[in-house]
Amino acid sequence: MSKDENGLGVLKAGLATFGRLFDHRAILQGEARYFIEEFQVKRKGSEVTKLNECCDVLQRHCQQTLPESVTSIQENLTQLDTKVLQLTQLCDLILPDRIEPDTIGATAYSRPPSPGQDHAWDDFMKQMEEERKTIDRLFDNEIEQFKIYLARNSSPTPL
Numbered sequence: 001m002s003k004d005e006n007g008l009g010v011l012k013a014g015l016a017t018f019g020r021l022f023d024h025r026a027i028l029q030g031e032a033r034y035f036i037e038e039f040q041v042k043r044k045g046s047e048v049t050k051l052n053e054c055c056d057v058l059q060r061h062c063q064q065t066l067p068e069s070v071t072s073i074q075e076n077l078t079q080l081d082t083k084v085l086q087l088t089q090l091c092d093l094i095l096p097d098r099i100e101p102d103t104i105g106a107t108a109y110s111r112p113p114s115p116g117q118d119h120a121w122d123d124f125m126k127q128m129e130e131e132r133k134t135i136d137r138l139f140d141n142e143i144e145q146f147k148i149y150l151a152r153n154s155s156p157t158p159l
Helices: 003-021 025-094 120-153
Strands: none
Touching: none
16 A cells, blocks of 8 residues: 555545535434424314314304304394384385386386386397307308417427
């Protein structure tokens, strides 16, 4: 062995020892495992506490809050029914006896004309329907032109 080989071996051994001395991965892994285990132990206790609190809240709602809510809702519904009946009677007094829908130009969107508006709503809806049909025709035309373009410009590529 030459001095260079011997010195190189000593250097490698020294570097390996130095690397092991300052390699804290094992220590850090052990600390991390300890922290995780401690965290899990503490967390399990808090989870049990939280579950017990949730059970208590659920039981309180089932035994107290829900029955109170049901009775309150029933009372409010009866009051609402009487109010709706009173308001309906008032509306019957204010409005004419019956408003009959327009049966001559009846469409799916026809409604009784309001005083002073006549058939403005129906006219508007008919215009919207015509515009929709026009847009659909234009779209269909564009699709057909695109299909023709693709048919002309697409050629099978050889493998």
